[in-house]
Amino acid sequence: MDRSNGKKRITIVGTGLIGGSLGMALKAARLPGLEIVGHDRDRGNANQAAKSGAIDRAEHNLQRAVTGAGMVIIAVPILSVREVMQQIAPELAEGTVVTDTTSTKAHVMRWAKEALPEYINFVGGHPMAGKETTGIAYAEASLFRGKAYCICPAVDASDTAVKTVLGLVRVVDSEPLFVDPEEHDIYAGAVSHLPLMMSTALFSMLRASPAWNDMGMMASSGFNDVTRLAVSDPAMSHGIWATNRDALIHWLxxxxxxxxxxxxxxxxxxxxxxxxxxxxxxxxxxxxxxxxPRRQMEAATAKVDSGQALLSMLVGGALAKNIQRAKQLPELMRQAPGADEKDGKRRPTLAERIAEDVRRDLEKLEQKRGEKQIDTEDESSNKT
Incomplete structure (x- = not known):
């Protein structure tokens, strides 16, 4: 990571609704020493993101934007993800954490494996939040608050990389949900993509009726609620059905x-x-x-610290806050992919290894704080 300015850097590629909202949420967290760089193929979007405070600065050259970043968040339409990965791959330093925000995961995980070097950690992500309207003008820091945020680590992603993305999820006030990429696409097809199709189909069917003018005058809140998603960006919708076709056909x-x-x-x-x-x-x-409904792991990962975890993982080091809350981490989530058995012994899951690492970090930190407190008390006693 380039630390010439003494700052830790996160680069957001794509400063629309999701990318801009992530930037705003990170800025609202006031994490010390963090620089947020934004890039968008539409320079106007990137400049607007900087003006709105979603990013610290816009960098219009993609390669320069990711150079020196500890984390890169790809928040572009699904069908642009592979191209972005190919373009940024040569500029990424060893250990850089790359994640995305797209609404399908199986294709993205394959593209990451093909396009990114082995020394880069990819952790797929999908915040289950959004609006029917798109663009930086509609971005807001609270967009992810209380919403599920799916996390799909690559098989070879390091524990530290997963904890870094987990820190990001907690910073933006979302609920982490570890899930297998194929499982994610099936479930997202049901609860996110099917409603989009149904909304569009219902509006299209009624709008084509010869009696639409009269019906339209009667349309009220119920109709508006059910057809709200019909105004979604067609390019985004194209990416969804192009990369989740089988699941959509099944649910339809x-x-x-x-x-x-x-x-x-x-x-x-x-x-x-x-x-x-x-x-x-x-x-x-x-x-x-x-x-x-909440999976057991959500309650467990909710105890992981957010801002300090993200910052420390970007540069290495221990977790720093919310000691008591984070201690409750042990019964962690289901793994993606699943654990197996070797030599008759069950191998710890990725989630369990993360939990153990976090717990050890926290115990060490608390021990140091205890020693420091004793030293402070001794000094006070000597002064009196």
């Missing part, structure tokens, strides 16, 4: 089956069955809204 077929079931119940006047379906959905949706 499942949705078609469910719609046919509803049609059949209506057609056969199965009012009791319909009522039961609506009541069940109401109860379960309200329960989900009150308390969304």
């Amino acid at each position: 077929e499942r949705m078609a089956d469910e719609l046919r079931r509803f049609r059949d119940m209506l057609q056969d006047a199965q009012d009791e069955a319909l009522l039961e379906t609506f009541l069940k959905a109401q109860i379960e949706r309200e329960a989900f809204q009150r308390q969304p």
